[in-house]
Amino acid sequence: MRTSLFLPLLLLPYALPAQDPAQYVKPIIGTQKMGHTYPGATVPFGMVQLSPDTDTIPYEMNGKYNPDVYKYCAGYQYTDKTIVGFSHTHFSGTGHSDLGDFLIMPTTGPLQLNPGTADKPESGYRSRFSHEHETAEAGYYKVRLDDHNILAELTATNRVGLHRYTFPQADQAHIILDLVSGIYNYDKKNVWTFVRVENDTLITGYRQTSGWARTRTLYFAMVFSKPIKQYGHQNLDSSVYKGFYRKFDQTSNFPEMAGRRITAWFDFDTKAGEQLQIKFALSPVSTAGALRNLAAEAPGWDFEAAKRKSREDWNRELSKVTVKALSENDLINFYTALYHTYLSPTTYMDVDGAYRGLDQLNHQAEGFTNYTTFSLWDTYRALHPLFNILQPRRNADMVRSMLEHYNQSVHKMLPVWSHHANENWCMIGYHSVSVIADAIVKGNIRGYDAMQALEACANTARYKKYDGLEYYMELGYVPEDKNSSSVSKTLEYAYDDWCIAQVAKKLGRTDLYNEFIKRSQNYRHVYDASTGFMRPKLSNGSFRKEFDVLSTHGQGFIEGNAWNYSLYVPQYPAEMIEMMGGKKQFTQHLDSLFTMHLPDAFFAETEDITRDGIIGNYVHGNEPAHHAAYLYNWTGAPWKTQERVRMILEKMYKPASDGLGGNDDCGQMSAWYLFSTLGFYPVCPGSTAYALGSPAIRSASLQLENGKTFTVEAVDQSPQNVYVRKVELNGKPLQQRFISHSDVMGGGKLVFYMSRKPTR
Numbered sequence: 001m002r003t004s005l006f007l008p009l010l011l012l013p014y015a016l017p018a019q020d021p022a023q024y025v026k027p028i029i030g031t032q033k034m035g036h037t038y039p040g041a042t043v044p045f046g047m048v049q050l051s052p053d054t055d056t057i058p059y060e061m062n063g064k065y066n067p068d069v070y071k072y073c074a075g076y077q078y079t080d081k082t083i084v085g086f087s088h089t090h091f092s093g094t095g096h097s098d099l100g101d102f103l104i105m106p107t108t109g110p111l112q113l114n115p116g117t118a119d120k121p122e123s124g125y126r127s128r129f130s131h132e133h134e135t136a137e138a139g140y141y142k143v144r145l146d147d148h149n150i151l152a153e154l155t156a157t158n159r160v161g162l163h164r165y166t167f168p169q170a171d172q173a174h175i176i177l178d179l180v181s182g183i184y185n186y187d188k189k190n191v192w193t194f195v196r197v198e199n200d201t202l203i204t205g206y207r208q209t210s211g212w213a214r215t216r217t218l219y220f221a222m223v224f225s226k227p228i229k230q231y232g233h234q235n236l237d238s239s240v241y242k243g244f245y246r247k248f249d250q251t252s253n254f255p256e257m258a259g260r261r262i263t264a265w266f267d268f269d270t271k272a273g274e275q276l277q278i279k280f281a282l283s284p285v286s287t288a289g290a291l292r293n294l295a296a297e298a299p300g301w302d303f304e305a306a307k308r309k310s311r312e313d314w315n316r317e318l319s320k321v322t323v324k325a326l327s328e329n330d331l332i333n334f335y336t337a338l339y340h341t342y343l344s345p346t347t348y349m350d351v352d353g354a355y356r357g358l359d360q361l362n363h364q365a366e367g368f369t370n371y372t373t374f375s376l377w378d379t380y381r382a383l384h385p386l387f388n389i390l391q392p393r394r395n396a397d398m399v400r401s402m403l404e405h406y407n408q409s410v411h412k413m414l415p416v417w418s419h420h421a422n423e424n425w426c427m428i429g430y431h432s433v434s435v436i437a438d439a440i441v442k443g444n445i446r447g448y449d450a451m452q453a454l455e456a457c458a459n460t461a462r463y464k465k466y467d468g469l470e471y472y473m474e475l476g477y478v479p480e481d482k483n484s485s486s487v488s489k490t491l492e493y494a495y496d497d498w499c500i501a502q503v504a505k506k507l508g509r510t511d512l513y514n515e516f517i518k519r520s521q522n523y524r525h526v527y528d529a530s531t532g533f534m535r536p537k538l539s540n541g542s543f544r545k546e547f548d549v550l551s552t553h554g555q556g557f558i559e560g561n562a563w564n565y566s567l568y569v570p571q572y573p574a575e576m577i578e579m580m581g582g583k584k585q586f587t588q589h590l591d592s593l594f595t596m597h598l599p600d601a602f603f604a605e606t607e608d609i610t611r612d613g614i615i616g617n618y619v620h621g622n623e624p625a626h627h628a629a630y631l632y633n634w635t636g637a638p639w640k641t642q643e644r645v646r647m648i649l650e651k652m653y654k655p656a657s658d659g660l661g662g663n664d665d666c667g668q669m670s671a672w673y674l675f676s677t678l679g680f681y682p683v684c685p686g687s688t689a690y691a692l693g694s695p696a697i698r699s700a701s702l703q704l705e706n707g708k709t710f711t712v713e714a715v716d717q718s719p720q721n722v723y724v725r726k727v728e729l730n731g732k733p734l735q736q737r738f739i740s741h742s743d744v745m746g747g748g749k750l751v752f753y754m755s756r757k758p759t760r
Helices: 067-072 243-247 287-297 303-318 328-341 383-390 392-408 432-441 450-461 469-475 486-507 510-519 522-526 573-579 583-595 600-604 628-634 638-652 665-678 741-745
Strands: 051-053 085-087 103-108 134-137 140-145 150-156 160-166 170-178 190-197 202-209 216-224 230-235 256-259 262-270 275-283 321-325 354-356 362-364 417-419 689-692 699-703 709-715 723-729 738-740 748-755
Touching: 051 140, 103 150, 103 275, 140 303, 150 303, 160 287, 160 303, 170 275, 190 262, 202 287, 216 287, 230 256, 256 262, 275 287, 303 328, 321 328, 328 665, 383 392, 383 432, 383 665, 383 741, 392 432, 392 450, 432 450, 432 486, 450 486, 450 510, 469 486, 486 510, 486 522, 573 583, 573 628, 583 628, 583 638, 628 638, 628 689, 638 665, 638 689, 638 723, 689 741, 738 741
Parallel strands: 709 748
Antiparallel strands: 051 085, 085 103, 103 170, 134 140, 140 150, 150 160, 160 275, 170 262, 190 202, 190 256, 202 216, 216 275, 230 262, 321 699, 354 362, 689 738, 699 709, 723 748
C-alpha cells in the first residue's frame, strides 16, 4: 500500500460496508505541514501511541528558540526521508508538544548509540525509508528500514505497544532503547531515567522529565520474545560514575542503568527472516502497574491477533456512524476525521484504576476511566459536543477526570491544558467550564455530582490570580496595559461565565445565575463602536490608541486578530449583530472576512499561519472563528452559511498527507469537519441548539448509546448543490435554521433538500 496515494474523486454514491469502516481511515492524513498528526498505532483513546519519529529537534539553538521544532509536534513529518525510531507517546495535532517517550530502534551492523543526522543517517542508528514501503492503518503501522534491511511492524492495545521486527541474517542485531530522545528535546528535559534488567527477556524502568509538563514520570515494562545475548548502555551524564559505582563496569551487562541521559542496547543473533517481537507496557504509577497492564492486555505473542483486536476496537467505535457519500474520497475524509477525534483525550490509569494525580500522589479511579490530554481551548468548541452525541459515557468520565483534577489542585481550579498529571496553563480562558456545562445542560450527568461540578466552575472563574481575572472581576474587562491578549481573555471569560449561568439556571442556583449572567455581558466593554471592532482597553477606561485590525501580534488577541475575535460572542449572537450595526452591516463584515486579501506582513509575523490554512482573513487552523460561517443564520442569509461551509470543507480537508489546513488540535479540526459534513454545528456549547448548515454526504446514520438512531439525509446531493431548499425533521418542515440536542438524541430523521441555487 502506498500511503501517499489516494483514490480519485468519483461522483457515484458510496455506501460504507458495515463491517469494516476502518478500511477508510488513512492516518497519514495531516502528517505534512501544519496538521501535526502521527501515523502510528493506537486504539481509541489509548494510553499508548506507538509511532515513528522522523527527527528530534533541539528546542533551542545558540540560546534562542528554534522555530523548526514547530514542525515536529507529533514527531513525524511526511516529507522527511529518515526515521529515528518508534516512541510510545504522542500528541495528535497540537501546536506545542512533549512526550516521545521510550524510543526503540532496531539496527544491524556496528553498534551506534546516537541518532545521527538526517543528511547523514549512516552517522547514527537512524535509517532511510520510503513511503513506497510504508503502511499506516487504524491500529497498525509498517515500514521498511532501508539502511538496516529490517521490516518494522507496530500495533497496540490501550496500554501496551507491540513491535514486530523482521531481521536479515545478522550476528550484530541490536535493539536500541533511547531514553534521552524526546519530542522537542528540551535541554535537560530528562530529570532521571532508570532501567533494570530483570532477566534475559524482561526489562523495567521509568523516565522522569521536566518539559512542557514540569513534573512527569512514566514507568514501563518491556519483554523480548527471545533471550538477550548481551546488553549495555551509554550514559551521557558522566557524574553518575563517581563514588560507589566506580567499582563496577556499568556499561556492559550490569543489570541497573541510572542517569539523566541513558541510551541502552540489547544484542541478538538473528537468522534471515527471523521475527523479534517486543511488548512494551506503560504505567503512570509503577513498574508493577506496567507489568499488570502487560499481563492483562498482551499475555501472549500473537501479533496478528493483537492487530485484529486493535482493528476491531476501531471498527466498533467508527461504526457508530454509517455514511453514504458521493465518493470514496469523502468516506476517507469522514472516517479519518472520526478516527482523529477518537485519539484524545487519552486513558491515564492502569487496568486496576490506579493513576498519578495532579498532586503527584497515586489515586484510584473508582467507577470511571481517568483521562488526560485536555487541549480545552480547542476541544470545547466541537470535540466534546460531538462526544455528548457519540461518546456520552466517555465524555461523562472526562468531566469526572476534570473534577478530580480540581480536587487535587492547590489552586482549586479546573484544568486549562493538562496532561500526565500536570497543568500546562497553555492558552487562555477556563474552558473546562464549557465542557462541563455542555454535558450538564444536555443531561449527560453520570458518575459525578452536578452541583459540585457547578461549584468547581464558579470557584475556577473567581480565582483572581489566574491570567487577568482580578482585573476582569473588578473592571468588567482585562486591561491590555496590565495583562496581554486582553480582548481575547475578556471575550472568552464572558462566554465561560455564560456557561456557568446556564448550569446554575438548570440546577436552580439563582444566586450563581445572577452573578455569572451579569459577567457574561462583559464582552460589551471591549467593543469600540467608532471602529466597529473589539479593541484593547486600558486600565484607565480608554481604548488603546495604537490599533491594527489585521495584526495578530500585540493587539490584545491570541491566535487571531480583531476581525476574527470581533465575531466571538457565541452566547449572544443576535445581540452582537445588533451591537455591530445590524444584520446588513454585520453580513458585510462576515463577507469581508472570507473575501479580503491579506498583506504579506500578516504571514510574516507569525510562524504557525501559512497561506494554506487561510480563506481571505478566515484562519481555519486557528479556532476562534470556527463558528463564523454559521453566523449568517442569525442575519437572515442562511444560504451564505451553506456556501461558506461547503467551501471550507472543500479547501481545508483533503485525503492527502497535507490534507488538513491547520493543526488538528487533539481532534477539534476533525470534529468541525464531522459536524459540518453532517449538516449542523454547535455554535455555542453550553446551549442545546445546533445551527444548520449544508451537509456534504448523501446520508448518515448515528447509532446512539441510548439505542436510538438519528439519520441525516441530503436529497439531490451533489458537489454543485450546496444550498438547502428546505429542511424536514421527522417529516415536518423546519421553520428555523436550528435543531436541538433532544431532536438528535431522541432519534428520528433530518432531511435536507439540496439545490444549486440559494433560497433567499
